[in-house]
């Protein structure tokens with residue numbers, strides 16, 4: 483992962499822990515309304531893909547155990563990992579693109595309800611993404627993938643060469659010569675791996691996204707409701723389709739790109755279709771970016787404007803992330819796919835302990851405060867969730883007290899200690915396993931292998947009945963915790 487050049491090493495600093503009385507009286511542990519439901523506290527476990535579904539995207543026992551473990555910590559809400567809305571193979575990513583997924587998802591909602599004693603609301607994040615291919619071996623790229631055109635023939639002064647000869651010749655050229663022969667997209671396909679964009683409107687399936695996505699999201703949301711979720715979170719963040727529609731880099735000429743009004747059009751049409759499918763008594767939220775954190779991408783001003791539009795349209799909750807884009811991703815190794823959390827924007831999304839003078843804690847707070855002000859100025863009281871490097875009670879309480887956000891997202895901190903909420907509320911803050919923001923978990927995510935935390939995955943490996951990784955070296959969920967007094 484990219485890290486700021488300052489290389490300043492930060493230690494987590496959770497501050498003072500409250501006693502039970504202070505915690506109970508705090509804003510963090512006070513209820514908050516999210517559209518038709520009330521969360522028991524202003525605590526939120528944001529979506530995190532733990533790579534535990536089957537290769538077909540089905541819920542497994544390991545998926546159930548994972549969410550059961552979070553549920554026992556009794557946060558106000560849990561958002562189930564990014565779940566694919568299309569009925570197409572997507573590797574071991576959860577899927578909701580067909581009614582066949584309903585029985586597994588029903589088990590998941592039952593499990594969380596039971597294990598949280600009904601204290602935790604459960605949402606599911608709905609995602610669409612475009613095609614991305616692995617970085618090819620250059621020989622294969624020139625042999626099979628590159629489409630040879632007159633542009634290449636002219637650049638090589640090889641009008642009358644047979645195609646085979648051109649392919650062979652290109653494969654022998656040094657890298658710097660290719661810069662003058664291949665166009666930007668071809669160079670990207672060669673060096674990063676082919677990646678579709680929402681602006682590829684010459685491809686029929688990309689041109690028609692505005693026609694098909696509202697229906698796909700709406701059907702998925704209807705299934706989520708049937709499966710017993712309390713709501714859906716439409717994934718409009720990071721490197722995926724809907725975030726790309728919102729992005730300032732979206733120059734589509736069909737009324738769905740260019741100005742902010744055009745860029746927000748499809749996200750609002752998707753919202754309208756989802757709302758029509760699920761009704762008003764089901765939470766519909768979105769996760770989107772407070773800033774794209776890439777050159778020429780969306781700024782916080784764009785995000786504030788979108789926030790007001792989303793709130794006016796009727797979204798029940800706005801959860802803000804930042805960065806996580808393909809545009810500045812590191813070059814993957816041959817045979818690997820680019821990963822949107824490897825560049826500076828990826829750092830902003832999951833900031834690590836080796837940082838700059840701002841440090842990894844709370845980098846999203848001020849942008850979210852700015853967006854919240856715009857939402858309030860538009861006359862909407864929609865709650866906003868802030869996430870990013872938040873691990874201490876005082877830090878969370880100050881954000882709420884200063885009206886910078888309404889709900890606090892703890893992603894890696896709850897991975898490190900799913901009992902954070904129960905411990906802190908009960909006055910057992912000193913027992914919290916504090917996240918060190920090493921991003922060991924994120925590296926596992928990048929490899930698409932089961933995500934665990936280095937603070938607990940080697941603990942009590944001989945405990946009877948626990949689930950482990952296939953090699954038996956890591957436990958899959960955090961050890962249980964019971965208060966001693």
Ligand SMILES: Cc1cc2nc3c(=O)[nH]c(=O)nc-3n(C[C@H](O)[C@H](O)[C@H](O)COP(=O)(O)O)c2cc1C
Nearest residue numbers: 528529530531563564831869870871892893894927
């Ligand atoms: C292993 C892992 C998987 C993640 N998967 C998702 C995801 O599916 N959807 C999403 O919106 N964010 C995802 N994120 C980002 C987190 O929700 C969160 O925004 C980020 O980790 C920063 O918050 P934190 O500092 O509290 O961890 C993931 C993060 C991690 C560490």
Ligand code: SF4
Nearest residue numbers: 917918920921923935
């Ligand atoms: S592995 Fe654990 S301690 Fe390290 S960043 Fe992830 S959750 Fe935090």
